[in-house]
Amino acid sequence: MRNRFESDVGFYYAVGAFTITIFVVGLAVLTVVAPAGIGTRELVGLVIGFTLFMLVYFVSVAVHHLEDLEEL
Numbered sequence: 001m002r003n004r005f006e007s008d009v010g011f012y013y014a015v016g017a018f019t020i021t022i023f024v025v026g027l028a029v030l031t032v033v034a035p036a037g038i039g040t041r042e043l044v045g046l047v048i049g050f051t052l053f054m055l056v057y058f059v060s061v062a063v064h065h066l067e068d069l070e071e072l
Contacts, residue, residue: 009068012061016054023050 027046031038 007068009061009065012064013058016057016061019057020054 027038027043
């Protein structure tokens with residue numbers, strides 16, 4: 001486990017996974033706490049926006065990883 005966090009890329013992937021976990025837990029809490037629930041349109045917009053954000057994040061991490069491999 002420690003081996004994965006020694007590189008920057010491993011840390012970035014862990015942060016991304018943690019962010020996704022927080023998002024899913026937040027949605028679950030919101031559905032329980034909100035008296036009217038979450039509207040379908042709002043939920044779809046939120047999930048699509050977050051998915052695009054995470055896609056850009058993981059693409060940038062992959063590019064960073066490729067740059068590190070190129071230097072070797």
